[in-house]
Amino acid sequence: MHFFSSNFTLGILGGGQLGKMLLYETRKWDVYTKVIDASLEAPCRIACNEFVQGDLMDFDAVYNFGKGVDVLTIEIENVNVDALEKLEQEGLTVYPSSKTLRTIQNKASQKLFYVDNNIPTASFTRFAYASEIEDSLSNGGLQLPFVWKSAQFGYDGQGVKIVRKLEDLEHLPNVECIAENKVDFKNELAVIVARNSKGESKTYPVVEMEFHPEANQVEYVICPARIEPEVMKKAIAVALKVSESFNHVGLLAVELFQTQEDDILVNEVAPRPHNSGHYSIEASYTNQFEQHIRAILGLPLGKTDSKVAGIMVNLVGAEGHTGDVVYENIDAILEMEGVTPHIYGKKQTRPFRKMGHVTIVDEDVKKARAMAQKVKETIKVTSH
Amino acid sequence: MHFFSSNFTLGILGGGQLGKMLLYETRKWDVYTKVIDASLEAPCRIACNEFVQGDLMDFDAVYNFGKGVDVLTIEIENVNVDALEKLEQEGLTVYPSSKTLRTIQNKASQKLFYVDNNIPTASFTRFAYASEIEDSLSNGGLQLPFVWKSAQFGYDGQGVKIVRKLEDLEHLPNVECIAENKVDFKNELAVIVARNSKGESKTYPVVEMEFHPEANQVEYVICPARIEPEVMKKAIAVALKVSESFNHVGLLAVELFQTQEDDILVNEVAPRPHNSGHYSIEASYTNQFEQHIRAILGLPLGKTDSKVAGIMVNLVGAEGHTGDVVYENIDAILEMEGVTPHIYGKKQTRPFRKMGHVTIVDEDVKKARAMAQKVKETIKVTSH
Incomplete structure (x- = not known):
């Protein structure tokens, strides 16, 4: 059934922020959507056509939800996989597949999968x-x-x-x-692979996670990564191999280490839109959320090139602040050119809680990186 | 009250497609929204926090709605202006102002306004x-x-x-x-001006409406317009003057004629996001909907430059087709790089009914224009 059919329903397991960003794109094409989440406060509730309250780890909740949709996807991996398997056996289209989710949910089996498929990993x-x-x-x-x-x-x-x-x-x-x-790495990289049911694949440019020198926390996701073209090629080849090995349909975000010897090792994967692809909303021809929908609905994949360089900064709650959230100096960052804050709408902040992200775009990645630092130094997520 | 305050509510008069696209942007910043429209089927209903059914031309409906919001804006001009005036007198922030709307609603008074303010018009x-x-x-x-x-x-x-x-x-x-x-014009142009309550203005690039040579219907909106820099300058100066003369806050789309003598005449204006600015979603650093929100909420205005050239094609119902809509060959246009269809979700088509639009972006405006033609020749809005 084509997604434009008036009877078509796309189901999403999970009602969080990733799901909300996915739902924006379904609106663009008027895809009818149904979401299940345990919380009535789930961000998706406002953006979907139908909302069902239910526990994502509960077999019956997931199974019954799946019986009411035509294509089922996820925005979080921790869901009842047995229910998905039964739904697949009964003919439902489920992307990512229960098999892939089962492998990924368990880090030991995920690592064994890499070994079995000759994919480099620590x-x-x-x-x-x-x-x-x-x-x-x-x-x-x-x-x-x-x-x-x-x-x-x-x-x-x-x-x-x-x-x-x-x-x-x-x-x-x-x-x-x-x-x-423990891998002694030069860089932590990520590649998002989009793959549809026909086996067509497209990869997004390699991004680089820049860490805070002391806090050991990702500070910036930078697209394109500031690495050698040869390393880029290798990273993309490894990411494609992972996606093909899973026979994956949808987005697969592949997190990678670039070792001191310029080898590429797979760290872990996420079979869905991912934090490392948020920059794509502002920077790419096709953002990762639209691309995931294209992939799981059997549509042609969109162009993954960037229009401009993009940098993402996570907005996390400042230390020492718990309570009603305040975004200090948000007007000041809105004044900077090419800066777009995304506020997730959580009412309460606490130290390091993820409250949103900010994207900085510019034709010149160096200029964008400098601006990103200014953004980071300016905005503060505090409390009353 | 800052829009991040947990008590802040943005009200929108009208629940149509423009409102829906405006609401996507409010979600990005978690702005609490309330919409009024006569139809329970209004596209906005799914995208706002609260929906009220009511007649936009009814004094009480608009007045009562306005009493429950902090900032009030419109997505359609035909609303009860007396109610807006009373709300303003009682202290509500209303953008565009009742005075501007009253002038624009009547084409005779709109034309007189141009004459009174020394703005060139036919x-x-x-x-x-x-x-x-x-x-x-x-x-x-x-x-x-x-x-x-x-x-x-x-x-x-x-x-x-x-x-x-x-x-x-x-x-x-x-x-x-x-x-x-009857103006003998070379080109029909448009300039969108964003202006906030501090009187700060930013203009989007001049766009060109390319007409079908026989049907006398706008076929393509092209950004940037393929005109002389001198004419661009003149068009922008005239558009800015119109916005300032209205003391306007929010977006003002100014439709212009470029005469055979390269004079610029104002045709008419729309005090809101506009069809001629839809390309901005994919092409601009700040799209017109985000910009309108920035302007009416008193935030700094965003960068209006384009990342890439953008062309918009309106999707209208084909002649000879009335009934349940079918988007023929939509998969074929999704296969073209840099092409984004926007489907408005109307279930019924009829000849020339506006059913959506398609944006084509590319670094090269000529390449985008050629692709736009291919899009136009490929997709057909028909019925079962």
Whole structure:
């Protein structure tokens, strides 16, 4: 059924900010949409045609929701995959597939997938329980330091720790996990691959994550990455290989390390629009959200080139502030040319909570980078 | 009150397609919005925070709606101006002002405004009734041919007729009207001016309306216009003067004629986002909808330059088709690089009904123009 058909419904699992940005694009083409999320306060609620309250990890909630749509996609990976599998068996179009989601949801199986498919990644050991790590260290199977990652639900720092000495093991939860070689990298890069059901692929330019020298936190996502053309080529080839290996349909954001030897290693992937592609709203011919919709609806993929250079700065809550949010100096950044703030509409801030992002575009990436620094130094997310 | 305040509400009179595109931008900054429209099927209903059903020409409906918002704007000019005036007297911020709207709503008073403010426009005569025209012709006060325009509610062709001979007068409605000199123009141009309450102005590049050689209908809006720099300068100066004369706040789209002698004459204005600025969504650093919001909320105005050249093609219903709409070959145009269709979501088509628009962007305006022609020849809005 074509998406212009008056009976067509696109279903989205998850009602967060990524879903909201996806929904803007469905409006442009008048695609009828239905969203499920546990929270009645979900950002998507206002932007979809129909909203259903339900737990994304609950089999029945996801299964019943899926029975009422024609194509089903996600804006968050933590959903009930068994329900998706049953829906697929019953003929529903689900992108990303349950198989891909199952592999990605578990970091151990994700890493094994890379190994099985000959995709370069940092070497690692899988443990059923963190308590097994000490044995492995004492018998020489594992060396310090390493990166510990919980296999399930490891999000932004919470499920990731660098283990430098034995004592660091003490506070690890005793769950399935991996111990990964600490990669000595020059740059952290990302490539977004769009792929449709016909197997057609397009890649966005390689972006670079610039880290704060002390805080070890991504400060800027820079497009294009300021790296050698040869490294770009290699990064794109690896990202394409990952997308093809998953036989993926939709967007796949592939996070990569560029090692000191200019090798490219896959860090992890997200099978959906991604923070590293937010710059595309202002900078690209086809933004990542429109591209995801094109891919999952079986439409031709759009041009992924950039009109201008783009830099994204995450807007996070300032330290020492918890409560009703205030965006200090937002007028001052609106005064800078080519600067677009995106405010996610969360009413409460807390330290490091993601409250929005700002995109800075300019023909000259150096000028954009300088402006991004000014933006970062100017706007502050505080509280009353 | 700053628009980020949790109590702030932006009100929009009218729930049509322009309002919907305006609402996308409010979402980006999480501005709380309330819309009033007579139809429960209004496109805005899905994109605003609160929707009120009400007649825009009804004093009480508009007045009561206005009492519940902090800033009030419009997406259509035909609204009850008396209610806006009362709201202004009671302290509400209303952009465009009731005074400006009152002047613009009546084409005779709009033309008189240009004369009073020394703004170049085609010469004209005002008639309280169309029946007075014949007398004026017979006593030599008026010559054939001329352009007849009803003073009120003259929309796209319906309120405009070219009178070449006496018999053409027969079918004119006997209402207040103007008879305007038929301008022999080289080009029809438009300039969008953004102006905020501090009196700061920014102008978008001059765009050109390219007409179908036979059908006398705008086929393409082209940015930048393919005209001499001197003519561009003149057009921008005239547009700025119009905006300042109205002491306007918000967007003002100024439609202009470039005469055979390269004089610039004002045709008419629209005090809101406008069809001639749709290209800005894909081509400009700041699109017209974001700019309107910046202007009426007292924020700094954004950069109006283009990242790339942009061409807009209106999608209108094909002749001979009335009923459930079908967008033939939409996949084929999605395959062309830099082409973005915007589908307004009207379920029924009829000949010449405006169903959407398509934007074509490219670094080279000539390449974009050639592609626009291909788009126009490919996509067809028909019915089942």
